[in-house]
Amino acid sequence: MEHVLRECLIALRLADRVGLADADRLVVYYTALLVNVGCHSDAHEQAKWFSDDIALKSGKYEREIGGLADARAAFRLFGAGQPVLHRFRLGLEFAVSGHHDFDDMISNHSRLARALAEQLGLPPAVQESVGASYEQWDGRGWPGRLRGEGVPIASRLTQLAEFTEVAHRVGGAEAAARLARQRSGRQFDPTLSGILCADGAAIFDGLDSIRTWDAVIDAEPALGVRMSTAQFDQALLAIADFVDLKSPYMLGHARGVAALAGGAAERLALPADDVAVLRRAALVHGWGRLGVSNSIWDKPSDLGAGELERVRLYPHITERMLRQSATLAPIGAVAVQCQERLDGSGYPRQLSGTAISLHGRIIAAAQAYQTKIEDRPHRSALRPPMAAGFLRAEATAGRLDSRAVEAVLEAAGHRVSRAVNGxxxxxxxxxxxxxxxxxxxxxxxxxxxxxxxxxxxxxxxxxxxxxxxxxxxxxxxxxxxxxxxxxxx
Known part of the structure; x- marks a missing residue:
C-alpha cells in the first residue's frame, strides 16, 4: 500500500540532491506516479500462465528482472494450483505461442503507460520518460533501445526509487543501500546509487510516519499541471479504460455504467451536479478490481468462499483509493455503494433501506444491468430484454430500487448505438x-x-x-x- 506515493517522494528527494530544476522535477514527479500504471493490462494472460497475476508481479522486487533467478521463480508459479495434466498442456501452449507474449510484457507496460500520459495531456518529456522507465543503465532493460545517460534522468531516478522503496519497507535504509550497491552499473545509474548510499538516512527519513498523500500533493513542483472540469472528466475516463483492461470480460464496462447512471439521473430530473457525480462515480466504481487477482475475475467455474470474499472487497478498495482526496472522496462515497442491495444482501457493508443513497441505488441498478449484458467467464451475455427482466425481478424482490431500475432501463432503451464506420x-x-x-x-x-x-x-x-x-x-x-x-x- 502507498508504494507509488513513497516511491515518488524518494525520487524527488534524489532529484533535489542531483540539483534538478523545477521543470525537470516535474517530469520526475509524474514519471514516478505513472511508472507502473500499465502493469495490470495483461493480467489476463499473466493469470492464465501463472495462476495469480498479483503474486507474479510481487516477486519482481526480490530478484533482478530478466535474470535466471527471476525466470526460475516465475516458472515455479506456472499453472500453480492446477492438476498435472493441465499444467502439462499449458506448458505446451506456452512453448508454442505464450512465451512470445510474455517476453514483450514489460515493454508493453511502458508503452501503455506512455499512452496514458499522452491522453492525460502531460508534457512530452513526461511521456518520453514514462516510456523509458524500464530501460536499464547497462542497456539490458525494456524495450532495450537506451543505455547509460541515454536513459532520461527521470526514468533512472524513478527506477532506483521504485526498487529501493520496497527494500526500505522490508529492511530499512541499510537494505535499500545494499540493493542500490548490488545493482549499481547494471540496473541502476552508479552515480545515483552512490548518492542514495551516501545519504540514505536523510532520503528515507520520515517515510513511515508522514501522511504520504499530503506529502506528495505538497511536493508537486511548481504546480505544473492544472485541470479544467472537462479535463478532469476526460482523465477519469482515460483511467477507467485502463482499469477495464485488466480483464477482457470488463472492456468498456465503466463507460457503459457511466452512460446508464448518467442517463438515469437525467431522467429522474436530478440536478446537473448530481448527474456529474453519478457519471464520475460510475467511471471509478471498478478501480478496486485492481486489488483482486485475475485468477478470480477470469475463473470459468464457481468461486470458492475465499474467492467470493476477495470479490466483495473491491468496492471497499475503490473507496480507499479515493478517500484521501477532497475532490475524489465524494465520488468514492457513491461508488462504494455499487453492490449494495436494499434488503441488506449486498456488499461491502450490507447496507439496507434508506442507508443506501439515491445515488447509490442508481449506480447499483446501472452496474447490475451493464454486467448482465456483458459476457462473463462462466456465462454468456444476456440479451437486453432478459437483462431488463432480471432487473425488474430484483426490484420486485426488494433488492434494487424500482424507481432507479426503471430510470436505468429507460436510459438503456433510448441509447443510440454508435455507428461502426471502420x-x-x-x-x-x-x-x-x-x-x-x-x-x-x-x-x-x-x-x-x-x-x-x-x-x-x-x-x-x-x-x-x-x-x-x-x-x-x-x-x-x-x-x-x-x-x-x-x-x-
Missing amino acids: PARLTEREIDVLRLLARGLRSREIATRLVISPKTARNHIEHIYTKIDATNRASASLFAMRHGLLTDE
Whole structure:
C-alpha cells in the first residue's frame, strides 16, 4: 500500500540532491506516479500462465528482472494450483505461442503507460520518460533501445526509487543501500546509487510516519499541471479504460455504467451536479478490481468462499483509493455503494433501506444491468430484454430500487448505438475479429465463432494490428474501447 506515493517522494528527494530544476522535477514527479500504471493490462494472460497475476508481479522486487533467478521463480508459479495434466498442456501452449507474449510484457507496460500520459495531456518529456522507465543503465532493460545517460534522468531516478522503496519497507535504509550497491552499473545509474548510499538516512527519513498523500500533493513542483472540469472528466475516463483492461470480460464496462447512471439521473430530473457525480462515480466504481487477482475475475467455474470474499472487497478498495482526496472522496462515497442491495444482501457493508443513497441505488441498478449484458467467464451475455427482466425481478424482490431500475432501463432503451464506420480503415470483418480478440479469444476460437479458417483469422489479426498500430491484445482492446467497437447492438 502507498508504494507509488513513497516511491515518488524518494525520487524527488534524489532529484533535489542531483540539483534538478523545477521543470525537470516535474517530469520526475509524474514519471514516478505513472511508472507502473500499465502493469495490470495483461493480467489476463499473466493469470492464465501463472495462476495469480498479483503474486507474479510481487516477486519482481526480490530478484533482478530478466535474470535466471527471476525466470526460475516465475516458472515455479506456472499453472500453480492446477492438476498435472493441465499444467502439462499449458506448458505446451506456452512453448508454442505464450512465451512470445510474455517476453514483450514489460515493454508493453511502458508503452501503455506512455499512452496514458499522452491522453492525460502531460508534457512530452513526461511521456518520453514514462516510456523509458524500464530501460536499464547497462542497456539490458525494456524495450532495450537506451543505455547509460541515454536513459532520461527521470526514468533512472524513478527506477532506483521504485526498487529501493520496497527494500526500505522490508529492511530499512541499510537494505535499500545494499540493493542500490548490488545493482549499481547494471540496473541502476552508479552515480545515483552512490548518492542514495551516501545519504540514505536523510532520503528515507520520515517515510513511515508522514501522511504520504499530503506529502506528495505538497511536493508537486511548481504546480505544473492544472485541470479544467472537462479535463478532469476526460482523465477519469482515460483511467477507467485502463482499469477495464485488466480483464477482457470488463472492456468498456465503466463507460457503459457511466452512460446508464448518467442517463438515469437525467431522467429522474436530478440536478446537473448530481448527474456529474453519478457519471464520475460510475467511471471509478471498478478501480478496486485492481486489488483482486485475475485468477478470480477470469475463473470459468464457481468461486470458492475465499474467492467470493476477495470479490466483495473491491468496492471497499475503490473507496480507499479515493478517500484521501477532497475532490475524489465524494465520488468514492457513491461508488462504494455499487453492490449494495436494499434488503441488506449486498456488499461491502450490507447496507439496507434508506442507508443506501439515491445515488447509490442508481449506480447499483446501472452496474447490475451493464454486467448482465456483458459476457462473463462462466456465462454468456444476456440479451437486453432478459437483462431488463432480471432487473425488474430484483426490484420486485426488494433488492434494487424500482424507481432507479426503471430510470436505468429507460436510459438503456433510448441509447443510440454508435455507428461502426471502420476507424483506421478496418473492414466489417476485421471489426468482428477485433471485438473477439479484445475479449481474449485466440485465433482458433475466433475462427470457430466466425466460421472462417484459423489461417484467415490470423491474417485478419495481423492486418488489424498493422492498421491500428497495436502490438498486443491490450493495446488493441484500448483502440476498440475508444472507438466504440465492443458492441454490435
